[in-house]
Amino acid sequence: MKNALCLFMFLPLFSIAQVDLKKIKLSPDTQDSVLGTSLILKENTILFQKVYESELSKSELKIALQSFLPAVKSFQLTDITNQTEYQFSGRLSDYNINYRKFGGTFIDAPSLLNYPIIANVIIQVKDNKYRVTISEIIFKSLLITTNAPNDRELDDVLTRKERTLIKTNSNAQSVGYFLDKDFSLAFDIKKTKKLSAEF
Secondary structure (H helix, E strand, O other), rough: OOHHHHHHHHHHHHHHOOOOOOHHHOOOOOOOOOOOEEEEEEEEEEEEEEEOOOOOOOOHHHHHHHHHHHOOOOOEOOOHOOOOOOOEEEEEEOOOOHHHOOOOOOOOOOHHOOOEEEEEEEEEEEEOOEEEEEEEEEOEEEEOOOOOOOEEEHHHEEEEEEOOOOOOOOOHHHHHHHHHHHHHOOOOOOHHHHHHHOO
């Protein structure tokens, strides 16, 4: 009886030990995120994706966004290809991150943040909320010479292991932090209400 009892106690340990963790592979659409930000890794691509709350109905929010979006720095709506009644498609061109606004300095902020950004933007509207997704984020090289560094994709800056994991070093985390803070504020429709109230 004692032998049978011991066998049942140790059987789970042996069965778990048989799993080879090196053979477990994550699917390519596994999500990860930069902690404390709206930056996510989805299907081997870094996206900024944030949902903003509002008191406005779907149609009111659409009208408010139509008047707000032209005021977003370096943002332009693209042609009507991806536009629907409640989805706006646009592009950021020569967008500069204002890291100083969020406590960064020229000395301690990653030098990459001084490069202008180009990216695709999609804004989807629902009742009482809208979602901003920014993808294909690229830091443009300031110099055009054979010795100058090439344009840098955010995917390469923030990920490792063939874009399956987010880097945890301080430089990558700092880039993610300042990018998130700037994008979050730039597309916040409530900020215009605060500014007009203060003005």
